[in-house]
Amino acid sequence: MVVGMTLPADAHVHSEYSWDAGSDPSSVGLMRRTCARAELIGLPAIAFTEHLDFEDRWLVGDGDMGSHAGVLVDEDNYVHLPTFDFDGYLDSIERCRHDFPSVKIMTGVEFGQPHLWADAAAAILGSGQIDRVNGSLHMLPFHGEDRTEPVTLYRHHTPAGVMWAYLEEIPRMVAGSDSFEVLTHIDYAARTWPANVAGPFNPREFEEGFRAAMRAIANSGRALEMNTRRLRPWTPQWWVEEGGQAVTFGSDAHSAEQLAAGFPEAAAMLEYFDFRPGSHPGDFWTR
Ligand SMILES: [Zn+2]
Numbered sequence: 001m002v003v004g005m006t007l008p009a010d011a012h013v014h015s016e017y018s019w020d021a022g023s024d025p026s027s028v029g030l031m032r033r034t035c036a037r038a039e040l041i042g043l044p045a046i047a048f049t050e051h052l053d054f055e056d057r058w059l060v061g062d063g064d065m066g067s068h069a070g071v072l073v074d075e076d077n078y079v080h081l082p083t084f085d086f087d088g089y090l091d092s093i094e095r096c097r098h099d100f101p102s103v104k105i106m107t108g109v110e111f112g113q114p115h116l117w118a119d120a121a122a123a124i125l126g127s128g129q130i131d132r133v134n135g136s137l138h139m140l141p142f143h144g145e146d147r148t149e150p151v152t153l154y155r156h157h158t159p160a161g162v163m164w165a166y167l168e169e170i171p172r173m174v175a176g177s178d179s180f181e182v183l184t185h186i187d188y189a190a191r192t193w194p195a196n197v198a199g200p201f202n203p204r205e206f207e208e209g210f211r212a213a214m215r216a217i218a219n220s221g222r223a224l225e226m227n228t229r230r231l232r233p234w235t236p237q238w239w240v241e242e243g244g245q246a247v248t249f250g251s252d253a254h255s256a257e258q259l260a261a262g263f264p265e266a267a268a269m270l271e272y273f274d275f276r277p278g279s280h281p282g283d284f285w286t287r
């Protein structure tokens with residue numbers, strides 16, 4: 001075990017039970033390997049928040065799905081997602097809890113567009129077996145009934161238009177669903193920002209949109225995830241200024257090596273903004 005600070009719980013981790021990891025043969029045994037990695041680095045808690053997606057009109061462009069394209073995309077460029085194997089997932093969680101007793105292992109989902117799919121998710125979310133529900137906005141309206149991700153929208157609309165549409169959907173998602181307690185990666189549309197044509201992503205240009213989204217999340221009593229794929233110091237700053245009280249840390253790992261990536265630096269950043277750990281390893285950090 002690494003000696004030093006106690007790391008925050010990694011509250012956003014994927015295993016082979018997530019469709020975007022599970023379609024890759026190298027993901028076999030990923031949950032176990034991730035738990036072993038947690039033990040090795042002294043991570044006290046993990047939430048395996050597998051993708052819970054029900055989109056049936058997800059239209060992509062050529063190349064947008066990378067290595068998943070061959071398995072999931074049909075000849076008309078619609079994505080067909082496999083059903084989440086909830087029973088298999090729960091069995092695997094139980095085995096890992098038995099085999100890795102030093103790690104608090106939480107169940108969870110990363111629920112995509114929760115304001116649109118409440119009925120489809122009701123059985124799983126109402127099962128009493130889910131510890132953590134992360135709410136994610138991955139897709140926006142495209143043509144007609146179709147929906148798609150920012151990476152695709154950027155090729156059809158202005159970069160600023162896509163970013164504003166993303167940010168303006170967040171308050172609607174918050175108002176339209178009480179099933180999720182944490183909003184993940186508020187910078188999701190910035191991940192694929194087309195810097196080659198638009199220049200570097202400038203958060204100031206969208207500050208009012210981020211702040212309005214954060215206000216909606218804070219006013220609903222929810223937590224905001226600090227997604228450590230990229231640390232952006234303005235995120236906790238604006239979150240606090242808009243009334244945010246709670247955060248989680250999420251690596252969004254799809255491999256064991258990515259677990260808790262960037263966490264020491266993220267924790268230092270959040271401590272600066274007066275966030276502190278709760279009394280149990282899986283608790284939100286609050287101020
Ligand atoms: Zn996500």
Ligand SMILES: [Zn+2]
Binds near residue numbers: 012014
């Ligand atoms: Zn994720």
